[in-house]
Amino acid sequence: MVFRSALWDSYGLSKYELGAGSFNEDSRGRWYVNIAVKVEVEEKRVPDGSDVIGIDLGLKTLATYSDGEKFEPKRFYRESEQALGIAQRANKKRRVKAIHAKIANQRKDAIHKETSALVKRHAGIFVGNVNAKALAKTSMAKSVHDAAWTTFRTQLKYKAIRQCVVFAEVNEAYSTQTCSCCGVISASSPKGRADLGIRQWTCCSCGSVHDRDTNAARNIARLGLQALAGGISGG
Numbered sequence: 001m002v003f004r005s006a007l008w009d010s011y012g013l014s015k016y017e018l019g020a021g022s023f024n025e026d027s028r029g030r031w032y033v034n035i036a037v038k039v040e041v042e043e044k045r046v047p048d049g050s051d052v053i054g055i056d057l058g059l060k061t062l063a064t065y066s067d068g069e070k071f072e073p074k075r076f077y078r079e080s081e082q083a084l085g086i087a088q089r090a091n092k093k094r095r096v097k098a099i100h101a102k103i104a105n106q107r108k109d110a111i112h113k114e115t116s117a118l119v120k121r122h123a124g125i126f127v128g129n130v131n132a133k134a135l136a137k138t139s140m141a142k143s144v145h146d147a148a149w150t151t152f153r154t155q156l157k158y159k160a161i162r163q164c165v166v167f168a169e170v171n172e173a174y175s176t177q178t179c180s181c182c183g184v185i186s187a188s189s190p191k192g193r194a195d196l197g198i199r200q201w202t203c204c205s206c207g208s209v210h211d212r213d214t215n216a217a218r219n220i221a222r223l224g225l226q227a228l229a230g231g232i233s234g235g
């Protein structure tokens with residue numbers, strides 16, 4: 001097969017047992033081959049709380065972590081987006097198509113780097129089970145967020161399994177409304193979609209000041225740990 005030597009040189013696939021493959025064409029007409037590989041999975045490490053991370057997927061920022069960090073792949077392809085705007089205004093259809101494909105690759109690459117780093121640094125990863133369809137207002141936003149969230153979650157899951165890291169999706173109902181410091185569903189907390197504009201709030205029970213998404217991510221981490229302690233392990 002023609003692909004074999006090139007693939008093996010760049011990815012070291014000779015170490016793996018190859019499974020079924022498939023071919024995909026991107027919007028520029030370039031072909032890619034996807035091949036499933038079998039990998040050995042070791043015993044899982046048991047997270048103790050200090051090495052877990054909770055992740056809140058959002059519309060404003062793709063992912064917000066319980067440690068306060070945020071990940072937004074957009075910042076890795078701002079230049080391409082500017083170029084896209086110029087090409088669109090000039091009505092250069094082939095160029096627009098080419099830049100769209102470039103952005104898709106840049107987004108995928110940024111998410112790959114991020115998910116690899118997350119799996120490397122943690123023993124337990126918990127993600128909210130949020131569904132883009134329920135949140136986004138327009139179908140355009142819906143499809144973009146759906147695609148990014150799915151890519152992010154799928155990559156985290158398979159990389160976690162490969163690295164023996166616990167991965168679980170947790171029910172994120174009330175994760176935005178509950179204070180991650182005192183556990184009270186505060187009257188001052190954001191109430192779902194209608195309050196999407198509220199980025200920061202103060203708990204009226206304990207006085208903690210919260211970043212909306214960081215607070216949600218902390219609740220997700222806590223719920224994930226509780227589920228683990230209860231014997232429901234994901235991945």
Ligand SMILES: [Zn+2]
Pocket residue numbers: 179180181182183184186203204205206207208
């Ligand atoms: Zn509180």
